[in-house]
Amino acid sequence: MRIPPFNPYIAVVIGVIAVSTSAVLVKLANGTPAAIIANYRLLIAVIIMAPYVFFKQRQEFKFIHKKDWLLSTCAGVFLAFHFILWFESLNYTSVASSVVLVTLQPIFAFLGTYFFFKERFSQGAVISMVIALLGSIIISWGDFRISGMALFGDILALLGAITVTVYFLFGQNARKRLSLMPYTFVVYGVSSITLIIYNLIVQNPFFGYPAEHWWIFIALAVIPTFFGHTLFNWALKWLSTATISMGIVFEPIGASLLAYFILGEKVTASQWLGGTIVLFGLFLFVMSTSRKRNVTISKKYQ
Numbered sequence: 462m463r464i465p466p467f468n469p470y471i472a473v474v475i476g477v478i479a480v481s482t483s484a485v486l487v488k489l490a491n492g493t494p495a496a497i498i499a500n501y502r503l504l505i506a507v508i509i510m511a512p513y514v515f516f517k518q519r520q521e522f523k524f525i526h527k528k529d530w531l532l533s534t535c536a537g538v539f540l541a542f543h544f545i546l547w548f549e550s551l552n553y554t555s556v557a558s559s560v561v562l563v564t565l566q567p568i569f570a571f572l573g574t575y576f577f578f579k580e581r582f583s584q585g586a587v588i589s590m591v592i593a594l595l596g597s598i599i600i601s602w603g604d605f606r607i608s609g610m611a612l613f614g615d616i617l618a619l620l621g622a623i624t625v626t627v628y629f630l631f632g633q634n635a636r637k638r639l640s641l642m643p644y645t646f647v648v649y650g651v652s653s654i655t656l657i658i659y660n661l662i663v664q665n666p667f668f669g670y671p672a673e674h675w676w677i678f679i680a681l682a683v684i685p686t687f688f689g690h691t692l693f694n695w696a697l698k699w700l701s702t703a704t705i706s707m708g709i710v711f712e713p714i715g716a717s718l719l720a721y722f723i724l725g726e727k728v729t730a731s732q733w734l735g736g737t738i739v740l741f742g743l744f745l746f747v748m749s750t751s752r753k754r755n756v757t758i759s760k761k762y763q
Contacts, residue, residue: 510646542624555726
């Protein structure tokens with residue numbers, strides 16, 4: 462394997478910091494409907510990607526099979542509803558609770574592969590899932606004691622985790638045959654169209670928002686999208702999926718710290734306890750379900 466042009470571990474660290482900004486940015490756009498925030502995040506990302514995709518990789522669209530179009534379209538629809546549910550959850554619950562619960566996505570993904578693809582679980586995976594779910598119950602119970610609306614936000618966050626899981630299950634098959642940028646462009650494009658239709662149905666206004674909110678839309682399209690998820694996808698060429706997953710597990714910590722310093726959100730005792738248990742369970746889960754592979758890193762990075 463050739464030497465990476467940039468230390469992939471540093472790329473993962475940058476990616477974790479970048480995705481940690483997402484929830485805080487959404488909170489800063491308070492007053493703008495969640496579906497509108499999601500709409501502009503993806504639409505601006507598509508607009509940024511368009512020149513490169515059409516000038517460098519447009520020929521690949523001719524060879525996309527109908528099955529892959531269908532899978533990518535379904536993935537895009539569920540990605541749109543993931544953002545609607547997750548962003549809406551932030552209107553009711555804290556950044557700490559919302560991000561921790563959305564991070565349960567790997568567990569829902571393995572449950573999906575168990576029911577649909579009959580994939581077996583190890584005993585360690587089952588124990589770690591129980592630990593993580595116990596932590597989520599502690600968070601939800603603590604939020605319920607504070608406010609019923611906070612519990613409603615937790616439920617929305619869990620639904621957001623489920624919808625992003627379905628997004629991955631639809632997309633993983635097509636992604637094996639499509640290049641990163643064309644696949645991402647199609648999925649984000651479908652998500653944008655889905656969100657436009659949704660906003661038209663619920664009659665959310667597309668304009669009339671404060672100028673600073675438009676900067677937030679752009680920041681969401683650039684920071685967590687390109688400096689976050691795109692860097693993760695790039696790093697996968699040199700690092701294992703387990704390594705990337707372990708990095709993403711730290712997103713709730715980064716998001717909670719940013720929420721504390723930027724929004725003044727304090728973390729309650731139940732959020733500390735439940736969040737720690739969830740992250741510990743996720744750590745064990747990733748370790749017990751990962752398949753190790755060799756990683757080639759240049760000596761200058763060691």
